[in-house]
Amino acid sequence: MTATVLETYQSQLESVIGAIPCTDALRRSAMDKALTAGLPTPKDEDWRYSDLKPFRTGAFALSKAAQTSDMPIQYFADKPAARLVFINGQFSEERSDLGTLSDSVRLKTLTNHCQVDTARADDLLEGVDALDYLNTALMRDGIVISVPAGVHVTAPVELINLVTNSAKAATHTRHLIELGENASLTLIEQYVGDATDYWSNPVMQVRMGEGARFDHIRMQSEGSHAVHTGKLYVDLDARATYRGTSIMTGAALSRLEITARILGTGAHADINGAALAAPGQSHDTITRVDHRIPGATSEQIYRTIADKRAKSSFQGKITVAVDAQETAADQSFKALLLDRTGEANAKPELEIFADDVKCSHGATVGELDTSALFYLTSRGIDPDTAQQMLVEAFTGDALIAVEDDDLRNALMDNVSRWMQERSKGGTQ
Amino acid sequence: MAGTVEAKKQIEEATKEYKYGFSSDIDMEMAPKGLNEDVIRYISAKKNEPEWMLEWRLKAYHQWLKMEEPDWAKLNFPKIDYNDIYYYAAPKSQDKPKSLDEVDPELLRIYAKLGIPLEEQKVLAGVEGARKVAVDAVFDSVSVATTFREELKKAGVIFMSISEAIVEYPEMVRKYLASVVPVRDNYFAALNCAVFSDGTFVYIPKGVRCPMELSTYFRINAENTGQFERTLIVADEGSYVSYLEGCTAPMRDENQLHAAVVELIALDDAEIKYSTVQNWYPGDKDGVGGIYNFVTKRGNCKGKNSKISWTQVETGSAITWKYPSCILTGENSVGEFYSVAVTNNYQQADTGTKMIHLGAGSRSTIISKGISAGRSQNTYRGLVKILPSAEGVRNYTQCDSLLVSDTSGAHTVPYIEVKNPSAQIEHEATTSKISEDQLFYCRSRGLDEEEAVAMIVNGFCKEVMQHLPMEFAVEAQKLLGISLEGSVG
Numbered sequence: 001m002t003a004t005v006l007e008t009y010q011s012q013l014e015s016v017i018g019a020i021p022c023t024d025a026l027r028r029s030a031m032d033k034a035l036t037a038g039l040p041t042p043k044d045e046d047w048r049y050s051d052l053k054p055f056r057t058g059a060f061a062l063s064k065a066a067q068t069s070d071m072p073i074q075y076f077a078d079k080p081a082a083r084l085v086f087i088n089g090q091f092s093e094e095r096s097d098l099g100t101l102s103d104s105v106r107l108k109t110l111t112n113h114c115q116v117d118t119a120r121a122d123d124l125l126e127g128v129d130a131l132d133y134l135n136t137a138l139m140r141d142g143i144v145i146s147v148p149a150g151v152h153v154t155a156p157v158e159l160i161n162l163v164t165n166s167a168k169a170a171t172h173t174r175h176l177i178e179l180g181e182n183a184s185l186t187l188i189e190q191y192v193g194d195a196t197d198y199w200s201n202p203v204m205q206v207r208m209g210e211g212a213r214f215d216h217i218r219m220q221s222e223g224s225h226a227v228h229t230g231k232l233y234v235d236l237d238a239r240a241t242y243r244g245t246s247i248m249t250g251a252a253l254s255r256l257e258i259t260a261r262i263l264g265t266g267a268h269a270d271i272n273g274a275a276l277a278a279p280g281q282s283h284d285t286i287t288r289v290d291h292r293i294p295g296a297t298s299e300q301i302y303r304t305i306a307d308k309r310a311k312s313s314f315q316g317k318i319t320v321a322v323d324a325q326e327t328a329a330d331q332s333f334k335a336l337l338l339d340r341t342g343e344a345n346a347k348p349e350l351e352i353f354a355d356d357v358k359c360s361h362g363a364t365v366g367e368l369d370t371s372a373l374f375y376l377t378s379r380g381i382d383p384d385t386a387q388q389m390l391v392e393a394f395t396g397d398a399l400i401a402v403e404d405d406d407l408r409n410a411l412m413d414n415v416s417r418w419m420q421e422r423s424k425g426g427t428q
Numbered sequence: 429m430a431g432t433v434e435a436k437k438q439i440e441e442a443t444k445e446y447k448y449g450f451s452s453d454i455d456m457e458m459a460p461k462g463l464n465e466d467v468i469r470y471i472s473a474k475k476n477e478p479e480w481m482l483e484w485r486l487k488a489y490h491q492w493l494k495m496e497e498p499d500w501a502k503l504n505f506p507k508i509d510y511n512d513i514y515y516y517a518a519p520k521s522q523d524k525p526k527s528l529d530e531v532d533p534e535l536l537r538i539y540a541k542l543g544i545p546l547e548e549q550k551v552l553a554g555v556e557g558a559r560k561v562a563v564d565a566v567f568d569s570v571s572v573a574t575t576f577r578e579e580l581k582k583a584g585v586i587f588m589s590i591s592e593a594i595v596e597y598p599e600m601v602r603k604y605l606a607s608v609v610p611v612r613d614n615y616f617a618a619l620n621c622a623v624f625s626d627g628t629f630v631y632i633p634k635g636v637r638c639p640m641e642l643s644t645y646f647r648i649n650a651e652n653t654g655q656f657e658r659t660l661i662v663a664d665e666g667s668y669v670s671y672l673e674g675c676t677a678p679m680r681d682e683n684q685l686h687a688a689v690v691e692l693i694a695l696d697d698a699e700i701k702y703s704t705v706q707n708w709y710p711g712d713k714d715g716v717g718g719i720y721n722f723v724t725k726r727g728n729c730k731g732k733n734s735k736i737s738w739t740q741v742e743t744g745s746a747i748t749w750k751y752p753s754c755i756l757t758g759e760n761s762v763g764e765f766y767s768v769a770v771t772n773n774y775q776q777a778d779t780g781t782k783m784i785h786l787g788a789g790s791r792s793t794i795i796s797k798g799i800s801a802g803r804s805q806n807t808y809r810g811l812v813k814i815l816p817s818a819e820g821v822r823n824y825t826q827c828d829s830l831l832v833s834d835t836s837g838a839h840t841v842p843y844i845e846v847k848n849p850s851a852q853i854e855h856e857a858t859t860s861k862i863s864e865d866q867l868f869y870c871r872s873r874g875l876d877e878e879e880a881v882a883m884i885v886n887g888f889c890k891e892v893m894q895h896l897p898m899e900f901a902v903e904a905q906k907l908l909g910i911s912l913e914g915s916v917g
Contacts, residue, residue, distance in 0.1 A: 340848065344845075366852045
């Protein structure tokens, strides 16, 4: 079954050959690897909580290139350094606003960049599983942001990935973020789309030089019938700081895999996130924090919520290599079940090969504290509001690391809206 | 760093020389090497088993042939050639001895070496006021001597080898055998079903509190012999039993396969306490030899308010693959798992538990302590699963790992799967080395480094050790660290 599905993808390869100069050989190699690897099955450990049906029952066509769309976009920054909009995986000049960003940083689409810089292909990750390989083989475009050493981009950059008119079609986008020594950047990344049953399969690669700092918000608000399988690879050099916060609310089936490799002493990675699964949704987050070098730290805070028939899963792995002494790595996961038919799964994993380390993880699963609810309602707060307050407080843990007040509040508003829609929907 | 070196030394001390490493020369009666229907028929015939038992074994064998060896555990070992193993070996004594005098003195000598009080010492040496311990000694698969039978009989407790039980209580065995661990449960369980040579059967009648701790000592003796034990314990309504299992094995260069199955059934208000000290031969300091221990242990808290408690101290075996589990079917049933796993040199342990909650109000506690030294790998792997029917469930899990060398690994792989929102699940895990602060504090109080480390390691394991029956705690502490003894109060 999956063989024929993959063969269909193979037949799509020819249509993208030449789309990004200097990547043709890489595409072909990746496609071969996808065919060898095969699509993931529930027997694959990382996929034990994800329903694979959309992948196995048939191939997704390639989404059609679209220059523009009139779909509304919610922006989070009042004064962004730039707004970069991709529609069906292709850069939309019409809807983007480059601002003055390109004055201080190197900003190019992947297609443009490869034309001037043939070495670019070497920077592109081929992949580690079939979905990565498909992304590499079939990607249409993406953004390349290179912040030179010492440059601080103070205003946030907004990156919007929009999918439209793509019923049973896939979009494979590849973004590259590079931060030079002591450079800094704030990125607000969004994934949105219409109500068609599209597949969004983006990969983002982040490379951080010594002392660089990257504040990263990732919001997955795809359409309600979409499948989202996002990948994020972050490499941190010495003293680099990555602060990532992801919020997952959209898609029928959503997966986010974050792989952070700590390659330098004194680096720190914050990998936080919240996933709110409305009725029937399935959310899965996989984090891998790989401490390869001594003296680095990482922290993860995840909060997930599952409503009726919803499934919320988290698999977080911390690996400490043989020589990575003096590592401190923490992880906290909490799941909240809002309904009897909800489901929560957790697999917090520690793999430790060094002795001078401090690593911990904690995980809890439960429902809303009834005594807290009772207390609030006894104070005259109506039950819906009381629930909302508790859910906001619960989710807030994962958003607290966002330093910008306005931005954090905007994210909190999203949570509130989610709760309001929930009570409106009569899911009580 | 000095502390680390010391700690390392202590752990190495504890496990370096296999204290029970000797083998004896008793003639063996063996089935030919390899596994096929004939060997299974041979085993079954040797045991005078009824026809249904043979059929059951053969069915299991064919099931096993269709299965694949699991590879998901964090274990590395050469491929096992299942046709290069003897599946049946028994000591030569054909007639059952009437008394201990009739037991092969060579056997008794081994037991004496092991410190098993089979003869006069009905009470373990040095433990004041110790309760009586009934020993069903298993020597390479066949139960040769059983003590305390009479006293147990008076209480109505059935405590005998499983092959006897198959003949004497076929209905009961048939009813419960493989009811907790189905034949097709996993590769090693299926293998065990096909070839198990002997084991223990315990039945505690309604309302009976077993008058003594029941105990089976296992030994692997013959070269290239797999040990396929089968234990079945049934605690009827309102009964209580504490069962002790201890293992030592002689020093061998070749890897020996051990695939036991233990099944526990607790009916309404019954309680089973199952304690294990596992000290199979771990291989030498270069990782040569050692036992491969693939064990399936599972209990079913079938009745309401029933309780099953697993306590294990794992210090031996080259490979440990073991997940004593509880299926909490009954309302308000309780499952417990307390574990200390020490690995040294090239040992690999992948161990943990599964708590499957089906019954409303069921509760489970998991406390796991892993200590890794040398070049060993120590993995906790556990599952807490709450099914929709399980209302108001509580689980608390704590997994701590202590690393005493920079070449060893400590891993934690817990799975939490919840399908009922009323469940309250907590999981905590930490990994660290002995803190310099603690060492410094102890030393400033006048303890030397060795004593300080001993104290800290002991404290680290205390939550588990205190759940061992007193008789066992002694041996367990010995195993944890011979050099720790002096400092333990």
